[in-house]
Amino acid sequence: MASRRRFSKAPVLLALFGLQAQADETASIPECPASPASGAAKAQPAPDNVRLITGSPYSALGTSQTVTTLPDGNRIVRQNTIRLWRDSDGRTRSEFSLSSIGGPRPLELNTTVTVIDDPAARERYMLQPAGKIAVTMPIAPCRVSAGLPPDLSVGPPRPPGLPMRVSTPVKLGERKVNGETAAGSRVEATIPAGAIGNKQPIRMSAEQWYGRDLQVVVEATYRDPRTGETRYELSDIHRDEPDAKLFRVPDNYTRQPAPPPRRRR
Numbered sequence: 001m002a003s004r005r006r007f008s009k010a011p012v013l014l015a016l017f018g019l020q021a022q023a024d025e026t027a028s029i030p031e032c033p034a035s036p037a038s039g040a041a042k043a044q045p046a047p048d049n050v051r052l053i054t055g056s057p058y059s060a061l062g063t064s065q066t067v068t069t070l071p072d073g074n075r076i077v078r079q080n081t082i083r084l085w086r087d088s089d090g091r092t093r094s095e096f097s098l099s100s101i102g103g104p105r106p107l108e109l110n111t112t113v114t115v116i117d118d119p120a121a122r123e124r125y126m127l128q129p130a131g132k133i134a135v136t137m138p139i140a141p142c143r144v145s146a147g148l149p150p151d152l153s154v155g156p157p158r159p160p161g162l163p164m165r166v167s168t169p170v171k172l173g174e175r176k177v178n179g180e181t182a183a184g185s186r187v188e189a190t191i192p193a194g195a196i197g198n199k200q201p202i203r204m205s206a207e208q209w210y211g212r213d214l215q216v217v218v219e220a221t222y223r224d225p226r227t228g229e230t231r232y233e234l235s236d237i238h239r240d241e242p243d244a245k246l247f248r249v250p251d252n253y254t255r256q257p258a259p260p261p262r263r264r265r
Contacts (some may be wrong), residue, residue, distance in 0.1 A: 029119065051150065052119045052141040055217045055233070056089040057140055059083075062161035068228030071245040075248040076228075082214075084234075090141075091247040092117045125249050126258075134249045149210035150217065154189040155224045165190045177218045178235050182209035202226065 062082040062127065069075050083095040096113040114127040117259035126135040151176055152169060172184030173202065191202040202225060209219040209236075220232040 022149075027046055029143050029250040032144050032148060038249065048140045050117050050119055050124075050139045051144050052090045052217040053086065053144050055088055056213065056215060057086055057088045057239065057241045058214055058216075059085045059236075059238045059242055061238070062232060062234050064230060064232045066228055075144055075247050085242040085246050087247060090119050093242075093246045116249070118247065125255075127249070127253065132253050134253045134255045135258050136255050144215060149183065149185065149208070152185055152187045152206045152208050152223070153206045154187060154206045155191075156227055163192055163195050165192070172209075174207070174212075177209050177211070178233070178237060180218050180237065182211050182218050182232075184209045214238050 003005060019240075024090075028138045029052055051111045060083075062084055063079065063083070064078065065079045067075055080099045083093075086095040094115045094117075096115070113158050114129075116125040118125070119139070122139055122141065123133065124137050124139045126137075126201070127133075129133065154166065158164070167188045169187050172186055174181055174183050176182070186205065186207045187264075188203065192198060192203050196202075204224045205222070207221045208217055210216070211218040214237070216234065217232070218234040220233075222230045224230075242256075
């Protein structure tokens with residue numbers, strides 16, 4: 001009987017060691033840096049930088065609509081949606097239904113992209129159902145301090161070194177957005193005349209409402225004369241723990257590392 005009891009403890013000990021290893025792994029993840037107070041434009045965050053938020057599972061639907069008004073008064077409306085899940089360990093799954101990607105020259109896509117982020121494994125998986133392939137790439141997670149909202153972005157992606165004056169963020173107070181208490185901030189930015197061949201300064205703005213409990217953006221508005229006005233809203237919010245299968249690469253998928261980025265000449 002003693003022998004049986006000794007062996008019956010093995011799975012428990014393995015589980016405890018696993019939890020300790022996971023705790024050590026999380027402890028090694030650095031805190032996300034705070035945003036600069038004001039002034040000149042900062043470098044855009046690296047694409048592999050991921051905010052780790054644990055203990056706050058949810059699922060929701062994000063809707064983004066961009067309205068571009070042409071000089072003749074004609075309006076072009078583009079809408080993208082994103083299904084979001086996050087579990088208590090901070091793993092996320094995002095299913096993007098993209099009609100286009102904005103920018104000075106919007107790119108028409110009409111496709112669906114599924115992305116899984118696993119901060120503990122420090123990996124991202126982009127699922128390609130057609131070929132049953134999971135493209136993997138490294139990510140650099142950082143732990144989010146309480147009350148630290150993400151940076152406000154202004155305008156479409158821009159090349160590094162582009163001169164831009166960014167205002168100090170203005171706090172807009174708090175309000176309810178789809179049942180979530182959200183804190184608002186607003187920034188404005190200006191691309192000086194001549195920076196990109198523009199005769200007059202280009203002025204942009206971003207307004208963002210950050211859910212205090214969920215620790216995600218629940219509403220945002222971005223205005224840029226080059227692309228129009230984009231409004232984002234998070235709705236259909238549920239606070240239940242999502243199915244763990246959502247955060248795993250399917251067994252019938254082949255994992256394949258992403259190709260290295262091309263060097264600019």
